[in-house]
Amino acid sequence: MKFRGREAFTGSRPYRLLPLRFRRLPWDPSRAFVSSMSGDWLLMEHATLERVIDRVLAADDPVLTDMEARHLIARDIDRSTLAPLLSQYKARKAYLSQGPALHIIVVSLRCHHTCSYCQVSRKPTGASSFDMSEEVANTVVERLFEWPSHTLTVELQGGEPLLHFERVHGLLSRIIERNQREHREIRFVIASTLHDLTDEQVQVLKTYNVQLSTSLDGPEALHNANRPRPERDSHARTLAGIERARATLGPGSVSALTTITRRSLEDPLAIIHEYRRRDFHSISLRPLSPYGFARKTVARTGYSIDEFLAFYRKALEIILSVNHDGYELEEGYASLLLSQLHTPFSHGYVDLRSPTGAGLGAVVYDYDGQVYPSDEARMLAAMGDTSFALGRVEESPRTWLSSPAMRRILDAGVAEALPGCSDCAYVPLCGADPIDHYARQGDPVGHRPTSDFCRKQMGMFDLLLERWELGSDADRRVLEQWALKAPRSTPSDDVSEAG
Amino acid sequence: MLPLDTKAKLTNWGHAPLLKVADLAEMAVGRFPFERMALDLRSIGQKSAATAELVGLPWAGFIANQDAQLPSGRPGVVLDDRAGIVRPGDVIELQPLRSRVLVRYRRGDASNVLFATEQCNSYCMMCSQPPHDVDDAWRIEQMCELVKLIDADTPSLAISGGEPTLLGAGLNRVIGHCADRLPATPLHVLTNGRRFSAHGYAATFEAAHPALSWGVPLYGDHFCLHDYVVQSSGAFAETIKGLYALHQAGQRIEIRVVLVKPTVERLQELVRYLYRNLPFVEHVALMGIEPTGFAKAHYDDIWIDPADMADALEAAVEFLAARSMAVSLFNLPLCALSRSLWPFARQSISNWKRDYLPPCEGCLVRERCAGFFSWTTDAWTSRAIRTITHHEEGVSCEKH
Structure with a gap:
C-alpha cells in the first residue's frame, strides 16, 4: 500500500449548501454572521459568502473548510456525515425532552x-x-x-x-x-x-x-x-x-x-x-x-x-x-x-x-x-x-x-416557522413568544418589523456579538465566562448512527 | 528503559504456555494454581529454602540464574537478567524457538497492554506499530489466558493493537474476561472507533465492564484532514458516527490527538469542534509523535517542533480547560512546553520505552517529565530541550 497526498482525500463531489441563514454585521456591513440550523456560526466576508452560494469557489478553498466544520456546507456528502449537525440540534432543543x-x-x-x-x-x-x-x-x-x-x-x-x-x-x-x-x-x-x-x-x-x-x-x-x-x-x-x-x-x-x-x-x-x-x-x-x-x-x-x-x-x-x-x-x-x-x-x-x-x-x-x-x-x-x-x-x-388555547399558542410557537423569524440568522439561538406578541400586537404570530420583542432580541444579539468581537481579550474572557456558567437544560442523549 | 523481553535458555518445555512468575509470597496467597506458575528460584534467598518438598510441588517450571540450580528433569528457564526484566508477579511467555522470554504483564506497572491484533483498517502516517494483514485470531485466547494470571489489584490495563475492534465479538470476550477477573481494574481500549458506526456493535458493550473507557483518535475538524492523516477515505465519517454510537451506548470516551503538523495547523478549530460536537468526551489527550514505524518515513510531512506549537497548544488547552473538558499533554518534555502547560503534562511514556537525554542529567523536573521515547533521534528532538535548574523562578513551588 502506498501513501497518498492530501489531494487524494478531498472527495470527488461538488459541495452542497446546508440550511444556513446570515445577517450583515451592523458594525461592519462588509461582513456577515452566518448560522447553521443548530446555531453553530461563523463571521465571514459577505462577498465570500456570495461566492460560496454562487459555487464559484474552488473545492479546496480554506473558507469552505471552516464552513464545513460548522455545518454550513457539506463537501462530499458520501465522505462526510450529518451526525454532528443532528447531535447539535438535539442538544440545542434538549429543553423539550421532559416537559x-x-x-x-x-x-x-x-x-x-x-x-x-x-x-x-x-x-x-x-x-x-x-x-x-x-x-x-x-x-x-x-x-x-x-x-x-x-x-x-x-x-x-x-x-x-x-x-x-x-x-x-x-x-x-x-x-x-x-x-x-x-x-x-x-x-x-x-x-x-x-x-x-x-x-x-x-x-x-x-x-x-x-x-x-x-x-x-x-x-x-x-x-x-x-x-x-x-x-x-x-x-x-x-x-x-x-x-x-x-x-x-x-x-x-x-x-x-x-x-x-x-x-x-x-x-x-x-x-x-x-x-x-x-x-x-x-x-x-x-x-x-x-x-x-x-x-x-x-x-x-x-x-x-x-x-x-x-x-x-x-x-x-x-x-x-x-x-x-x-x-x-x-x-x-x-x-x-x-x-x-x-x-x-x-x-x-x-x-x-x-x-x-x-x-x-x-x-x-x-x-x-x-x-x-x-x-x-x-x-x-x-x-x-x-x-x-x-x-x-x-x-x-x-x-x-389539548385546549384550544394551547393549540393557538403552538400554531405560533415555533420561531423557525414564523414570518420574519424563519430567515433570521439568530433564530436558532432565539425563541418564540406568542403570548407576548398577542399582548403587544393583538396576534400570536405577530408582525416582526414592528415587534418590540424582535427589536429587543436583535438589538441584544447584535450588541453582544459586536462587543465580543471588538472587545479586548479581557472583555472576551468575561463575556465567555458568563456564557459558560449559564445554567443548562438536561443534557441530551444525542443521535446514534444517524447521517 | 526496562525492555520487555530477554534471552533465555529454555529446557524440558513441551507446550510453552503463559506463566505467572511466583515467589513464596505468591504461593502463600494461592490465587493461581501451581500448574500456571513458575517458581522463581532467584527470589529464594538461601539455597536451603528450596527444599525438596517445595520443589516437589506441581509447579509448571522453575526460573534460575544457572542450570545447576534447576531441579533435574523439570521444565526450566535460565536467565541472564541483571537488569531485573523478569520479576516475581510478572506473566511471561516462553519462545523456545527464539530462546527468548517475553514479559506480557509486569507487576506494578501502570502501562500494561493486552495486544489485540496486528491488523488495522487505517494506515496512519505516523503509526508507531505498522499493521500486518495476518490472521492472528489466536491472540483472543492468549489474552483471555493472560487476564487469568494478572494481579487483581492491577492499577490499570489497556487493550491495543492494531485495531482491537477487528476482533468483533472476540473483543467482547476479552473485555468480559476482564470484567470477571479484574473488575476493579480500569480498562482502556485504544481504537479508531470506525467499526462502531456499524449498526448495533457499540450497544454490545453496554454494561460490559465496570470501569471501561475508549481512547479514540481524531486528527481534524473535517473529513479531508482526518482521512489524509489516517490514509483512509471515509474514516472520519465512520469515526464520528462511531463516537456518537459509543456515547449512546453509555460508554466513556477519550479523544486522542497525535500532534502531527497538519493537525497542529488546525488545532484550535479541532478543539472547538470537539466542544461543539462531542462535549460529552471525558478527556482529551494531545500527544507528541512516537518517532518509529511509519512516522520515520513521513518526517517532513508530520514533524513540527513542540517549540513551534507552543501558542497553538496553549490556546487549545486553555479553551478546553475553560469549558470543563479535561485535557492532558502526553509525550511532550516539560522544557519544550510553556510553564502554564506544565500542570497538564503527564508522564505518559511507558517505562519500557522511556529514556532521557544528556541535558536531562541534573534537570530539576526530570522526575515528573514525560521524557523521550527510547528511539528518539536528533531529528525528532525539540530545539527547546535544555536543563531546567533551580535558578529558574517558580520551579520549586510548582504544585500539581
Whole structure:
C-alpha cells in the first residue's frame, strides 16, 4: 500500500449548501454572521459568502473548510456525515425532552406595594379573598406530580406570597412529603419583596432549601420611586429582608431583578453600583412588560426599545469595567444570550424557546385554581382576556395541553416557522413568544418589523456579538465566562448512527 | 528503559504456555494454581529454602540464574537478567524457538497492554506499530489466558493493537474476561472507533465492564484532514458516527490527538469542534509523535517542533480547560512546553520505552517529565530541550 497526498482525500463531489441563514454585521456591513440550523456560526466576508452560494469557489478553498466544520456546507456528502449537525440540534432543543419543569404557584394576589409598573394586578393587603385556598393548593400538588419531568422547579409568587405564609409552608411540606414516593429533584424559589420576612419564616425556608428572588431597582431614591409604599421605606425593608435571608440561608440565597423604568434609564451607573454595594454578583436588567398596571401607566414609566438598548449598551460597559476592576458581576440576560452564542447547549430559561416555553416549559397555577401556560397569560386574564387560559386544576394536564388555547399558542410557537423569524440568522439561538406578541400586537404570530420583542432580541444579539468581537481579550474572557456558567437544560442523549 | 523481553535458555518445555512468575509470597496467597506458575528460584534467598518438598510441588517450571540450580528433569528457564526484566508477579511467555522470554504483564506497572491484533483498517502516517494483514485470531485466547494470571489489584490495563475492534465479538470476550477477573481494574481500549458506526456493535458493550473507557483518535475538524492523516477515505465519517454510537451506548470516551503538523495547523478549530460536537468526551489527550514505524518515513510531512506549537497548544488547552473538558499533554518534555502547560503534562511514556537525554542529567523536573521515547533521534528532538535548574523562578513551588 502506498501513501497518498492530501489531494487524494478531498472527495470527488461538488459541495452542497446546508440550511444556513446570515445577517450583515451592523458594525461592519462588509461582513456577515452566518448560522447553521443548530446555531453553530461563523463571521465571514459577505462577498465570500456570495461566492460560496454562487459555487464559484474552488473545492479546496480554506473558507469552505471552516464552513464545513460548522455545518454550513457539506463537501462530499458520501465522505462526510450529518451526525454532528443532528447531535447539535438535539442538544440545542434538549429543553423539550421532559416537559414542563417550571411550575409557578400564585399563593396570593395581595401586596403592600402600589407599583405603577406592576404586571400582576395586585390587590390590597386585606383582601384575603385573593388567597389560594388549601383545597386548591392540595389539588395543585397532585397535578404537579402528573408531569413527567424528573427535575421540577416550584416557584411560589404573588402578589406577595409571604403575606400568605401559612399556604407557602403548607405547599412546601406537602410537596416534599409527596416526593418521598416520587423521588423527583425539586428546587423551590419564592419571589418576594422580603419586606416582612421574619426569622421564623427564614427557618422554614431553610428547612426546604428555598431560593429567594426579589426586586431591587437601584439606590434608595430610585427604588422607592419605582416601588412605592405609603411609608416610603420599600428600599430599606428589602435590604433588611436580604440581610436577614442571607444570614441564615447563605450569601447566594437571594437573587434580584431590576425593572427598568423611564427614570432608571438616566443612571445605569447608580443601579449597578447599588448591586455591587449590596454584594450581588448577578444583576438582571429587565425592561417593562406590557401587562397589568404597566400597560395603563405606559406614558409615565414607558420608553421605546431603542431607548432601552441605548441604556443597556451603557450598562454593559459599566458592568464589564466592574469585572475588570476585580469584582465578578454578570448580567443575567446577557449570560443567557451569550450561552446560546458560545456553547452548544440548551438553556433553562422558559421565555426564549422554540417551540415556545409557554405550556411546554412552564405552567402557572393561579390562586383561584385557574391554570395558565405562562405568567403573561395569567396577567392577560387578570386584565379580562382569558384567551390563553388552559383550564382548571381539577382537570388533567392532558386536558390543558389539548385546549384550544394551547393549540393557538403552538400554531405560533415555533420561531423557525414564523414570518420574519424563519430567515433570521439568530433564530436558532432565539425563541418564540406568542403570548407576548398577542399582548403587544393583538396576534400570536405577530408582525416582526414592528415587534418590540424582535427589536429587543436583535438589538441584544447584535450588541453582544459586536462587543465580543471588538472587545479586548479581557472583555472576551468575561463575556465567555458568563456564557459558560449559564445554567443548562438536561443534557441530551444525542443521535446514534444517524447521517 | 526496562525492555520487555530477554534471552533465555529454555529446557524440558513441551507446550510453552503463559506463566505467572511466583515467589513464596505468591504461593502463600494461592490465587493461581501451581500448574500456571513458575517458581522463581532467584527470589529464594538461601539455597536451603528450596527444599525438596517445595520443589516437589506441581509447579509448571522453575526460573534460575544457572542450570545447576534447576531441579533435574523439570521444565526450566535460565536467565541472564541483571537488569531485573523478569520479576516475581510478572506473566511471561516462553519462545523456545527464539530462546527468548517475553514479559506480557509486569507487576506494578501502570502501562500494561493486552495486544489485540496486528491488523488495522487505517494506515496512519505516523503509526508507531505498522499493521500486518495476518490472521492472528489466536491472540483472543492468549489474552483471555493472560487476564487469568494478572494481579487483581492491577492499577490499570489497556487493550491495543492494531485495531482491537477487528476482533468483533472476540473483543467482547476479552473485555468480559476482564470484567470477571479484574473488575476493579480500569480498562482502556485504544481504537479508531470506525467499526462502531456499524449498526448495533457499540450497544454490545453496554454494561460490559465496570470501569471501561475508549481512547479514540481524531486528527481534524473535517473529513479531508482526518482521512489524509489516517490514509483512509471515509474514516472520519465512520469515526464520528462511531463516537456518537459509543456515547449512546453509555460508554466513556477519550479523544486522542497525535500532534502531527497538519493537525497542529488546525488545532484550535479541532478543539472547538470537539466542544461543539462531542462535549460529552471525558478527556482529551494531545500527544507528541512516537518517532518509529511509519512516522520515520513521513518526517517532513508530520514533524513540527513542540517549540513551534507552543501558542497553538496553549490556546487549545486553555479553551478546553475553560469549558470543563479535561485535557492532558502526553509525550511532550516539560522544557519544550510553556510553564502554564506544565500542570497538564503527564508522564505518559511507558517505562519500557522511556529514556532521557544528556541535558536531562541534573534537570530539576526530570522526575515528573514525560521524557523521550527510547528511539528518539536528533531529528525528532525539540530545539527547546535544555536543563531546567533551580535558578529558574517558580520551579520549586510548582504544585500539581
